Amino acid sequence: MYQHHQELAIATRGRGLYEFTAEVRAWLAGTQLGDGLLTLLVRHTSASLLIQENADLEVQRDLERFFARLVPDGDPLFRHVSEGKDDMPAHVRAALTQTHLSIPFVRGELALGTWQGIYLYEHRHDAQRRSIMLHAIGA
Amino acid sequence: MYQHHQELAIATRGRGLYEFTAEVRAWLAGTQLGDGLLTLLVRHTSASLLIQENADLEVQRDLERFFARLVPDGDPLFRHVSEGKDDMPAHVRAALTQTHLSIPFVRGELALGTWQGIYLYEHRHDAQRRSIMLHAIGA
Amino acid sequence: MYQHHQELAIATRGRGLYEFTAEVRAWLAGTQLGDGLLTLLVRHTSASLLIQENADLEVQRDLERFFARLVPDGDPLFRHVSEGKDDMPAHVRAALTQTHLSIPFVRGELALGTWQGIYLYEHRHDAQRRSIMLHAIGA
Numbered sequence: 001m002y003q004h005h006q007e008l009a010i011a012t013r014g015r016g017l018y019e020f021t022a023e024v025r026a027w028l029a030g031t032q033l034g035d036g037l038l039t040l041l042v043r044h045t046s047a048s049l050l051i052q053e054n055a056d057l058e059v060q061r062d063l064e065r066f067f068a069r070l071v072p073d074g075d076p077l078f079r080h081v082s083e084g085k086d087d088m089p090a091h092v093r094a095a096l097t098q099t100h101l102s103i104p105f106v107r108g109e110l111a112l113g114t115w116q117g118i119y120l121y122e123h124r125h126d127a128q129r130r131s132i133m134l135h136a137i138g139a
Numbered sequence: 140m141y142q143h144h145q146e147l148a149i150a151t152r153g154r155g156l157y158e159f160t161a162e163v164r165a166w167l168a169g170t171q172l173g174d175g176l177l178t179l180l181v182r183h184t185s186a187s188l189l190i191q192e193n194a195d196l197e198v199q200r201d202l203e204r205f206f207a208r209l210v211p212d213g214d215p216l217f218r219h220v221s222e223g224k225d226d227m228p229a230h231v232r233a234a235l236t237q238t239h240l241s242i243p244f245v246r247g248e249l250a251l252g253t254w255q256g257i258y259l260y261e262h263r264h265d266a267q268r269r270s271i272m273l274h275a276i277g278a
Numbered sequence: 279m280y281q282h283h284q285e286l287a288i289a290t291r292g293r294g295l296y297e298f299t300a301e302v303r304a305w306l307a308g309t310q311l312g313d314g315l316l317t318l319l320v321r322h323t324s325a326s327l328l329i330q331e332n333a334d335l336e337v338q339r340d341l342e343r344f345f346a347r348l349v350p351d352g353d354p355l356f357r358h359v360s361e362g363k364d365d366m367p368a369h370v371r372a373a374l375t376q377t378h379l380s381i382p383f384v385r386g387e388l389a390l391g392t393w394q395g396i397y398l399y400e401h402r403h404d405a406q407r408r409s410i411m412l413h414a415i416g417a
Contacts, residue, residue: 001140001279039380043391045331051238053184058219065216066231077343080336092344099329100380102178102239104274111272113182133389135382140279190377192323197358204355205370241317241378243413250411252321
């Protein structure tokens with residue numbers, strides 16, 4: 001059994017979903033592991049991770065429309081406002097989605113379904129540089 | 140250290156929670172692993188996974204009532220409507236719940252609490268055949 | 279490759295977030311593992327786990343304000359009411375957050391970001407004793 005880890009940086013340019021399945025696949029291929037378990041951790045509390053449909057871009061826009069309505073920027077409910085109107089909503093969105101994902105892989109291929117992609121969900125409007133830790137264990 | 144994986148298929152007959160703890164336990168017993176980590180991945184974006192109470196069936200019905208109100212079928216907010224009124228709500232429900240679960244096991248037994256069961260949460264109304272990848276690593 | 283597991287008990291005194299990052303770090307240090315994967319599972323369906331900001335306490339209070347509005351205690355939608363007005367909301371809150379977390383570690387340090395802490399999210403008002411299973415695999 002072997003393991004590997006790698007930090008991956010993703011530059012975001014505003015709120016929304018950023019697919020990085022290809023980057024994850026490329027890194028996993030480089031480890032030369034056959035079967036095992038891949039784990040991803042986003043190292044921030046105002047961005048999150050999601051596995052979502054990678055076919056129709058409208059799905060991602062609808063998802064964002066839903067979260068924008070569910071957790072409105074500038075909601076008077078929130079008192080943590082010093083870092084901007086979108087900061088506390090970003091923390092809530094992160095709580096409602098995922099900070100980490102674990103995905104088994106078989107013969108070097110992620111066990112994702114045909115329509116599943118791996119996304120960073122950026123919840124802040126300003127440009128950010130997000131850090132994701134990748135970890136693979138297997139043989 | 141050893142690892143095992145297996146694809147598990149679950150037939151669903153409409154929206155709702157389908158417990159499959161027994162199937163997971165049976166597969167894990169067959170691996171003959173003692174201590175380790177089990178991971179489950181649902182390979183779809185309109186169904187998800189949940190650990191929930193397995194005692195009172197009303198809990199599952201209330202959970203469904205909550206999600207039906209939070210993410211209504213046919214919500215005019217959504218533009219991705221070509222695959223049916225329940226398709227985009229299914230993606231949102233999947234984002235709000237889990238695509239994967241990881242559960243430690245000790246001496247061959249899942250470390251679940253007394254009242255915890257493993258559920259597939261089907262979000263589409265039509266019958267589906269869902270694929271779940273099981274992975275166990277341990278010794 | 280080696281693995282370790284440990285049950286951790288946390289006493290809660292009402293609804294809210296309880297940070298236990300220090301306890302997790304202390305246990306991990308005791309395993310003397312360098313690189314690997316840590317998994318935490320909360321063994322209850324009315325409490326959950328979250329990675330959240332550990333800087334401003336107001337973030338945790340705002341998060342609770344949000345969930346209290348989204349899933350109100352005593353909501354007439356719910357029929358599972360025999361265990362109290364906060365019981366079914368607790369199950370829904372658990373479904374919307376996490377029952378487990380997996381966090382890679384590198385050279386004995388959790389790969390968390392600077393502002394990330396590990397929290398037990400207690401959803402019941404009464405005092406509880408919560409059990410969390412810790413599992414680490416690595417070398």
